[in-house]
Amino acid sequence: MKLVKFALATAALMAASWTASAADLSGAGSTFVYPVLAKWADAYKKETGIGLNYQSIGSGGGIKQIKAKTVVFGATDAPLSGKELEEGGLAQFPIIMGGIVPVVNIDGVKPGDLVLDGPTLAKIYLGDIKKWDDPAIAKLNASVKLPSTAIALVHRADASGTTFNFTYYLSAVSPDWKSKVGTATAVQWPAGIGAKGNEGVANNVAQTKGSIGYVEYAYAKQNKLTFTKMMNKAGKVVMPTSESFQAGAANADWKSQPGYGVILANQPGDASWPITASTWILVHKQPTDAAALGEALKFFAWSYSKGQDAAKALDYIPMPASVVADIEKMWGSDIKDGGGKPVYAMTH
Amino acid sequence: MSEVALKEAGVTTVDRVESRGAALGRLRLFDVVFLRLTRGAVFTVLALLSGTLLSLIVGSMPAFRAFGLSYLITETWNPVTEKFGALAPIYGTLVTSAIAMLIAVPVGLMIAFFLTELCPKMLRRPIAIAIELLAGIPSIIYGIWGLFVFAPFLQKYIQPFLIDTLGNLPLVGSLFEGPPYGIGMLTAGFILAIMVLPFITAISRDVFDAVPAVLKEATYGLGCTTWEVFKYVILPYTRVAVIGGCMLGLGRALGETMAVTFVIGNAHKVSASILQPGTTISATIANEFTEAVGDLYTSSLIALGLILFFITFIVLAAARYMLMRIQQRAG
Amino acid sequence: MAITAANSLYIRRRSRNIVAKTLAYAATAFGLGWLVLILGVLLYNGIGGLSLDVFTQNTPPPGSAGGLQNAIVGSIAMTALAIVIGTPIGVLAGTYMAEYGRHDRLASIVRFINDILLSAPSVVVGLFVYEVMVAPMGHFSGYAGSVALAVIVIPVVVRTTEDMLRLVPDTLREAAASIGLPRAHMILRIAYRAARAGIVTGILLAVARISGETAPLLFTALNNQFFSVNMNAPMPSLPVVIFQFALSPYEEWQKLAWTGALLITVTVLALSILARSLTARKQ
Numbered sequence: 001m002k003l004v005k006f007a008l009a010t011a012a013l014m015a016a017s018w019t020a021s022a023a024d025l026s027g028a029g030s031t032f033v034y035p036v037l038a039k040w041a042d043a044y045k046k047e048t049g050i051g052l053n054y055q056s057i058g059s060g061g062g063i064k065q066i067k068a069k070t071v072v073f074g075a076t077d078a079p080l081s082g083k084e085l086e087e088g089g090l091a092q093f094p095i096i097m098g099g100i101v102p103v104v105n106i107d108g109v110k111p112g113d114l115v116l117d118g119p120t121l122a123k124i125y126l127g128d129i130k131k132w133d134d135p136a137i138a139k140l141n142a143s144v145k146l147p148s149t150a151i152a153l154v155h156r157a158d159a160s161g162t163t164f165n166f167t168y169y170l171s172a173v174s175p176d177w178k179s180k181v182g183t184a185t186a187v188q189w190p191a192g193i194g195a196k197g198n199e200g201v202a203n204n205v206a207q208t209k210g211s212i213g214y215v216e217y218a219y220a221k222q223n224k225l226t227f228t229k230m231m232n233k234a235g236k237v238v239m240p241t242s243e244s245f246q247a248g249a250a251n252a253d254w255k256s257q258p259g260y261g262v263i264l265a266n267q268p269g270d271a272s273w274p275i276t277a278s279t280w281i282l283v284h285k286q287p288t289d290a291a292a293l294g295e296a297l298k299f300f301a302w303s304y305s306k307g308q309d310a311a312k313a314l315d316y317i318p319m320p321a322s323v324v325a326d327i328e329k330m331w332g333s334d335i336k337d338g339g340g341k342p343v344y345a346m347t348h
Numbered sequence: 349m350s351e352v353a354l355k356e357a358g359v360t361t362v363d364r365v366e367s368r369g370a371a372l373g374r375l376r377l378f379d380v381v382f383l384r385l386t387r388g389a390v391f392t393v394l395a396l397l398s399g400t401l402l403s404l405i406v407g408s409m410p411a412f413r414a415f416g417l418s419y420l421i422t423e424t425w426n427p428v429t430e431k432f433g434a435l436a437p438i439y440g441t442l443v444t445s446a447i448a449m450l451i452a453v454p455v456g457l458m459i460a461f462f463l464t465e466l467c468p469k470m471l472r473r474p475i476a477i478a479i480e481l482l483a484g485i486p487s488i489i490y491g492i493w494g495l496f497v498f499a500p501f502l503q504k505y506i507q508p509f510l511i512d513t514l515g516n517l518p519l520v521g522s523l524f525e526g527p528p529y530g531i532g533m534l535t536a537g538f539i540l541a542i543m544v545l546p547f548i549t550a551i552s553r554d555v556f557d558a559v560p561a562v563l564k565e566a567t568y569g570l571g572c573t574t575w576e577v578f579k580y581v582i583l584p585y586t587r588v589a590v591i592g593g594c595m596l597g598l599g600r601a602l603g604e605t606m607a608v609t610f611v612i613g614n615a616h617k618v619s620a621s622i623l624q625p626g627t628t629i630s631a632t633i634a635n636e637f638t639e640a641v642g643d644l645y646t647s648s649l650i651a652l653g654l655i656l657f658f659i660t661f662i663v664l665a666a667a668r669y670m671l672m673r674i675q676q677r678a679g
Numbered sequence: 680m681a682i683t684a685a686n687s688l689y690i691r692r693r694s695r696n697i698v699a700k701t702l703a704y705a706a707t708a709f710g711l712g713w714l715v716l717i718l719g720v721l722l723y724n725g726i727g728g729l730s731l732d733v734f735t736q737n738t739p740p741p742g743s744a745g746g747l748q749n750a751i752v753g754s755i756a757m758t759a760l761a762i763v764i765g766t767p768i769g770v771l772a773g774t775y776m777a778e779y780g781r782h783d784r785l786a787s788i789v790r791f792i793n794d795i796l797l798s799a800p801s802v803v804v805g806l807f808v809y810e811v812m813v814a815p816m817g818h819f820s821g822y823a824g825s826v827a828l829a830v831i832v833i834p835v836v837v838r839t840t841e842d843m844l845r846l847v848p849d850t851l852r853e854a855a856a857s858i859g860l861p862r863a864h865m866i867l868r869i870a871y872r873a874a875r876a877g878i879v880t881g882i883l884l885a886v887a888r889i890s891g892e893t894a895p896l897l898f899t900a901l902n903n904q905f906f907s908v909n910m911n912a913p914m915p916s917l918p919v920v921i922f923q924f925a926l927s928p929y930e931e932w933q934k935l936a937w938t939g940a941l942l943i944t945v946t947v948l949a950l951s952i953l954a955r956s957l958t959a960r961k962q
Contacts (some may be wrong), residue, residue, distance in 0.1 A: 150527030188616070193625045199924050207495075223928040378861065404806065466704070488893045495925065496925075580762050657799055
């Protein structure tokens with residue numbers, strides 16, 4: 001009898017599942033963009049009632065899921081090449097920009113105290129510099145008392161766009177890194193612990209004394225981690241602020257790459273933050289569920305116009321207005337449903 | 349007589365011969381159908397195992413075709429150049445399980461010794477139940493406890509101590525090198541030990557209790573101490589079952605996922621030092637499967653699953669075989 | 680001379696005995712100590728976050744307060760479906776092995792294989808269900824998660840059903856046969872009724888076992904931050920949410936992770952105690 005009741009209850013549950021559920025958007029990918037995406041989703045749901053189910057599993061996961069068509073959009077900080085976009089029938093457009101900062105956990109060192117530069121960072125991550133009081137670090141930090149503790153390296157264990165931008169930067173400033181490790185979403189790290197997502201890196205650095213990691217700035221800010229200053233290409237020491245991120249992105253020529261795939265690391269300029277990065281959204285040009293994609297594009301249009309305050313509060317940098325106009329034009333011309341009609345109807 | 353049978357079977361009284369025949373026929377049909385159903389269920393169980401094995405083999409074919417058997421001894425794990433090797437996960441699985449067994453087997457046997465010979469009768473059940481509670485705690489709880497409580501403790505106190513003392517010894521020292529991360533292979537191995545402990549204790553206790561009292565009494569009568577009875581009578585008598593129980597625990601340790609994923613450090617490297625981070629097969633799969641881009645990457649992960657399946661299958665089969673022999677001997 | 684030699688041997692044996700006994704006491708204290716430590720920390724961290732909100736609010740975005748309602752409901756739904764799928768298969772298979780195939784070769788092979796499945800790594804089960812359900816279907820779903828859990832339920836139920844049916848004395852079966860009762864009816868009405876408590880115990884143990892399983896759900900049901908009863912889509916579950924929240928740096932998420940862990944542990948322990956008391960009462 002109990003079993004019959006059980007079965008009936010389950011059948012009722014399954015029946016309920018067949019009824020149409022609200023048009024919830026599904027996305028997956030970059031943990032870099034997750035803090036601001038979550039804030040947008042919250043505000044958007046309050047405004048329109050439509051929810052966003054985003055799995056923060058790393059850029060690699062986002063690329064995989066969108067290619068497998070298990071989500072409506074993927075988010076990645078490592079842009080796909082023109083060839084890959086063609087092969088997958090995907091459209092790519094940048095949604096937001098931000099900065100990647102090194103974070104450390106050293107007794108007595110406060111946020112913004114420590115200064116690092118590209119070559120030293122590369123040597124640390126190569127495992128060549130093993131202790132905090134190494135002369136290379138001390139040279140940049142005359143006024144900071146560095147302990148002789150071992151450096152506990154933290155990096156990403158998953159396929160990460162943040163890693164992509166970080167290793168792109170390290171390859172640009174260190175030929176040794178370029179030849180030994182290279183640039184990718186997931187590399188053969190010479191040493192260190194692997195953590196899942198920006199969240200995992202932040203967690204590990206917060207918990208492990210003497211550690212160093214790299215995270216998107218919002219994670220450092222929200223979790224009160226000790227970020228460092230960096231010496232940029234021009235030789236100037238800069239703090240990670242929205243101004244320095246903005247300077248780091250100012251020279252980007254967005255139309256120069258297919259799918260707006262411009263990497264912002266190691267840009268020239270006195271005030272530029274050396275590890276600036278952006279996140280791209282991937283969608284199918286001919287989606288299986290045109291209605292869902294239409295809703296998703298409406299969400300992104302909303303975030304371009306109304307989401308900027310939330311983004312600035314977390315020190316993300318909005319896309320320039322001219323680029324946004326170009327992107328929305330691309331939606332109209334490139335993204336079509338089965339009948340050839342554009343999925344996104346411009347409301348203004 | 350069939351009247352009674354029909355009545356028990358819920359068929360109301362029938363008078364006419366044909367309907368009775370029909371009713372009996374229905375019962376026969378039900379009998380056959382039920383037998384078929386149960387047989388079908390049994391074949392489903394068989395299908396589950398063979399299905400798992402088959403899907404793993406099919407899924408891992410691309411990886412083995414690309415790398416061949418050298419997949420098992422390559423350390424490289426590079427998703428971008430698509431060069432994968434299972435050496436680091438296999439090494440980590442074996443090392444963490446070895447650490448777990450090194451700790452859990454002596455401790456588990458001693459607890460079983462305590463429960464059967466030394467413990468006051470009144471406390472026996474409560475303590476035994478308490479130890480079994482350890483087995484009931486889901487592994488994810490071990491994981492977060494390990495990450496938030498145990499690892500920081502290790503990092504602050506134990507690991508620096510180990511590095512400073514044992515790390516400087518000539519041979520053994522290489523086992524204890526490196527910065528104190530807190531997480532790593534030693535931490536994972538230790539947590540696995542706590543998880544495996546109740547299995548060894550439970551099985552050992554059962555077989556220790558089953559040793560004929562006459563044997564023990566005779567040995568006591570000769571003037572042996574409790575320890576000597578244990579060492580020279582109980583252990584040899586139950587040797588095979590104890591080994592079977594330990595192998596069961598080993599099988600559990602090899603396949604454990606969640607507890608290890610939190611504290612292993614996720615580094616695809618083979619390190620001599622057990623204080624270093626590493627990875628195990630199950631932790632690799634759990635961490636990387638949902639984001640594996642590309643067929644070769646996914647296939648490599650499934651190949652890892654196949655390897656794990658084989659390792660645990662062999663260990664568990666041997667364990668079950670040994671325990672089965674004990675049960676047969678006991679009659 | 681001889682006495683001194685015997686004396687020293689005796690002293691050595693005595694001291695070895697004392698050392699061994701001390702080690703045994705220490706080992707037990709060691710084992711119990713970890714239990715107390717783990718449960719204590721769990722209680723301490725989990726109770727702090729326990730409130731009505733946990734059951735009425737859904738999982739929040741990082742930095743906001745919320746609860747675990749969608750995860751709890753998702754877990755219950757998938758566990759229920761897994762039991763519905765797994766129990767009939769498990770009970771029927773166990774019945775075959777205890778009733779029809781007691782000395783059958785088929786039964787002994789299946790018994791052996793079942794025991795292996797019982798301890799098989801659950802992450803492999805997740806891979807299997809991914810290959811046969813998620814990949815062909817093209818998306819993650821609560822159905823796939825339930826099937827993965829069912830695969831874990833079946834060996835548990837098979838084992839306990841067979842054991843419990845075996846305990847039913849054969850005299851009952853012989854009595855039924857003597858009045859001409861067909862085998863199936865005998866099983867249904869006599870054997871099942873006699874072993875009822877034991878079979879229910881097996882189901883309870885299976886529920887306890889899958890309540891804490893995370894790995895098989897990771898690549899079958901995935902996760903969902905909203906409330907959803909759509910079994911044909913990614914489904915939230917308590918263990919996966921704990922996994923995600925515990926590895927994050929956000930304080931509210933970590934607190935919810937501990938609370939969720941406490942909920943799961945309490946459920947599992949309560950079910951185990953219930954199952955144990957059912958069989959104890961029988962004896």
